[in-house]
Structure formats: structure tokens, C-alpha cells
Amino acid sequence: MxxxxxxxxxxxxxxxxxxxxxxxxxxxxxxxxxxxxxxxxxxxxxxxxxxxxxxxxxxxxxxxxxxxxxxxxxxxxxxxxxxxxxxxxxxxxxxxxxxxxxxxxxxxxxxxxxxxxxTGRRTAAVTLLAIRTLLKRAPNAILLIGTGAQARYHVQAINALYPQCKVWVRGQDDQASSDFCTSGRQLHEHLEPSVSELPIDVDVVITVTTSTEPVYNEPARPGRLIIGVGAFKPEMAELGKVTLDGSDLFADDPAGARHEAGDFLRAEIDWARVGSLAAALRGEIDTTRPAVFKSVGTAxxxxxxxxxxxxxxxxxx
The missing domain is CATH 3.30.1780.10 (ornithine cyclodeaminase, domain 1)
Known part of the structure; x- marks a missing residue:
């Protein structure tokens, strides 16, 4: 304590x-x-x-x-x-x-x-804790979907813990991605705008948008950790059912996720499948399985x- x-x-x-x-x-x-x-x-x-x-x-x-x-x-x-x-x-x-x-x-x-x-800094830190806990190795490349304030906090956090990690950035359009990378390289030099195709070397995907429709819905893949941060209301959804159905599911606050995680609610996931951050920290995970971590926040x-x-x-x- x-x-x-x-x-x-x-x-x-x-x-x-x-x-x-x-x-x-x-x-x-x-x-x-x-x-x-x-x-x-x-x-x-x-x-x-x-x-x-x-x-x-x-x-x-x-x-x-x-x-x-x-x-x-x-x-x-x-x-x-x-x-x-x-x-x-x-x-x-x-x-x-x-x-x-x-x-x-x-x-x-x-x-x-x-x-x-x-709030911005501790939210990004929760994401980095999820990477440390569920990926169990330093990421080589991260896809960051979103170019708002929370994206900037995540870039700062990634630079603090993984300064050599490459970060691909995908915004609403190519211009938004390019502009974010240009301004963000003062925070982390390894920033590159992402084209429509998912970079093959990505081992972590972080979504930090306020989208009401999934921005990531790829088939689950072992060795790739998906972290949903931006959707904090039931009507929001960043992650799609295809990804969620094929992955082990975790949330920083499973009780709060039942009310706020629009991604999970829309996909009608079985809440018995959702493990807590505390459980993951105790080592109750199979790192060979695809994983999704949902961050909803708690005081x-x-x-x-x-x-x-x-x-x-x-x-x-």
C-alpha cells in the first residue's frame, strides 16, 4: 500500500x-x-x-x-x-x-x-499496463486509430516506455493521419501515417476514437493485442464482433464495462468471458491466444x- x-x-x-x-x-x-x-x-x-x-x-x-x-x-x-x-x-x-x-x-x-x-495520462498508462501484462514483450509496431487528444497522450506514453517502437497512425482521412504524424514526431520520432491496409508487422492495435461504428473488425490473430479506449458510451463502438468473438476478453473494470462498453454490448458478448485487469496481472491468461482489452476507466x-x-x-x- x-x-x-x-x-x-x-x-x-x-x-x-x-x-x-x-x-x-x-x-x-x-x-x-x-x-x-x-x-x-x-x-x-x-x-x-x-x-x-x-x-x-x-x-x-x-x-x-x-x-x-x-x-x-x-x-x-x-x-x-x-x-x-x-x-x-x-x-x-x-x-x-x-x-x-x-x-x-x-x-x-x-x-x-x-x-x-x-485523466489523459492515466488512461494512456492503463493501455501501457495492458500491453505489459497481456503481450508480455515490448511491441515492435503499434497501430493507433484516432488523432485526437487521447491519441497524443498515448504517443507520449509509448515514447516513455517503448521509445524505439514504430507507431502507425490512422485518422479519419489521409490528411488527418499525416498532420498528426508531422506534429507528433516531437513526442515520438517513429510515427508514420497508415494506409488503408493494416501493416503486417503490427502487434498492438489501439483505438482512441468516438466512433459509433467499428473502426477495427479484423479476424483475431494470436500475438496481436487489441485495446479499445475511445468508446465510453453504450451507443459507441470501435471494435467489431468478428474481432471480439475470436479473442479472449479483458476489461480494466468489468462492472463498468457492462454499462459503458458499447463495443461489447453491441456484439452481445457473454460477460462470463470477460476477465479483469487484476486477474490478468495475477497471470491468469494464455498469452498464445488473441486478446482484446477494453478500457472504460474507474476513479x-x-x-x-x-x-x-x-x-x-x-x-x-
Whole structure:
């Protein structure tokens, strides 16, 4: 179990540390995030981290406020995220939010972290943990489907853990793929736009879109891991039935997937087939089988990220 760093308890009158987006990013090293999420997955499975289903409340015209708490013996967190799709027309970010971190023993607020930055980085770290756990080797080539903000976080995470890995990128069209690679090479030099044919050397496919129709539905193939990240509503679907029916299925949060994993819901998968991330980490997998990992998220991963930030804060002061 993580222990609370000195900054949280050394001075009861200490001010709350407020971290903007830049500082939040500085505190959340991807390698540390992957390890922290692995620990949190075991604790969530054991019941020492409590992470209830998120609350969704209408906000304004077409927006929602998302409330996501999680608690552990050392810290508690509460992530509040506001999603306003109409902000695209206002030329404003669609997502705003913050993560409040407190000491579990005293309830004292320790710090505030930027919600979108923490979410983006810990989501990419979950993907990298899935690769480490289910592929069990460093990938040689990854196909990244999607060119939005989450795609950029994934490129950063891949560069942190697998700097020599080639990343093929497929966007809505050739121009989107090319533009993303041109701008993204400052984050990871081995980026190339993908043509319509699936590169034969790809051993991991990561989908980070908001598509309502499958963007990947290839026959399952041993040695190729498929990771679905973007579809987070029942009406969304990135992965098709052909792929899912031929693969062993895992989810970071199987309970949440029953409500949010549109890919699985549309394919009418047998939920008894879906293993948890914690089970995979315990080694209860056959790596010779094709595998699909569905990432839906849970506040437990935000708590894991908060632990990393707290461990880094004393060094940053």
C-alpha cells in the first residue's frame, strides 16, 4: 500500500497545493503511473480501494457533470469533470475538471490536480499496463486509430516506455493521419501515417476514437493485442464482433464495462468471458491466444495517479 508523503502531514496549517495542467503533467511520470495502476488494480480487486459507479448530472444545454470518488486507506480522491460538447462552437475545451486529493485519516485536503491532464495520462498508462501484462514483450509496431487528444497522450506514453517502437497512425482521412504524424514526431520520432491496409508487422492495435461504428473488425490473430479506449458510451463502438468473438476478453473494470462498453454490448458478448485487469496481472491468461482489452476507466486509476503526484510533490517544491 502507498504511504502518504510528508507534504500531506508535516504541517496541518499548510496551504492546499494547486497544480495547473503543466505542473500536473510534470508530476505524472508514465513509468510510475503504470506501476501505480497495477498496484491499484490489485487493491480494487481486494476491496481496499472503493470506487463506486460514477454519478452523471445534466449541466447546461447538452452538457454533463461527472462525479467520480475513490477512497483507500491512505488517500481519497474526488474527480469532478464537466463535459460541454457545444464548446467546440465556442472555441473552448470540451472538458474541464479537477481532482481533489485528501488524507484518508484526517480528511484534510492536500492538493488539487488538473482533471483532463490526469485523466489523459492515466488512461494512456492503463493501455501501457495492458500491453505489459497481456503481450508480455515490448511491441515492435503499434497501430493507433484516432488523432485526437487521447491519441497524443498515448504517443507520449509509448515514447516513455517503448521509445524505439514504430507507431502507425490512422485518422479519419489521409490528411488527418499525416498532420498528426508531422506534429507528433516531437513526442515520438517513429510515427508514420497508415494506409488503408493494416501493416503486417503490427502487434498492438489501439483505438482512441468516438466512433459509433467499428473502426477495427479484423479476424483475431494470436500475438496481436487489441485495446479499445475511445468508446465510453453504450451507443459507441470501435471494435467489431468478428474481432471480439475470436479473442479472449479483458476489461480494466468489468462492472463498468457492462454499462459503458458499447463495443461489447453491441456484439452481445457473454460477460462470463470477460476477465479483469487484476486477474490478468495475477497471470491468469494464455498469452498464445488473441486478446482484446477494453478500457472504460474507474476513479481507482485517478487515485493511483494522485499517489504518483503526491510522491513527486516534495521533490517539486
Amino acid at each position: 502507498s504511504t502518504l508523503p510528508p507534504i500531506a502531514t508535516a504541517n496541518n496549517d499548510a496551504s492546499i497545493v494547486v497544480c495547473d495542467r503543466t505542473r500536473t503533467a510534470e508530476l505524472l511520470d508514465f513509468n510510475k503511473l503504470v506501476d501505480s495502476i497495477a498496484q491499484a488494480a490489485a487493491e480494487l480487486d481486494a476491496g481496499t480501494i472503493l470506487s463506486p459507479e460514477r454519478m452523471v448530472v445534466p449541466l447546461g444545454d447538452g452538457g454533463v457533470l461527472l462525479s467520480m470518488p475513490a477512497t483507500a486507506p491512505d488517500i481519497g480522491i474526488h474527480k469532478l469533470v464537466n463535459v460541454q460538447p457545444s464548446n467546440v462552437q465556442r472555441q473552448l475545451p470540451t472538458i474541464h475538471g479537477t481532482v481533489t486529493v485528501c488524507d484518508s485519516i484526517t480528511g484534510k485536503i492536500i492538493c488539487l490536480l488538473d482533471g483532463p491532464e490526469l 481507482a486509476w485517478d487515485l493511483a495517479a494522485a499517489r504518483v503526484a503526491l510522491q513527486s510533490l516534495p521533490l517539486a517544491e
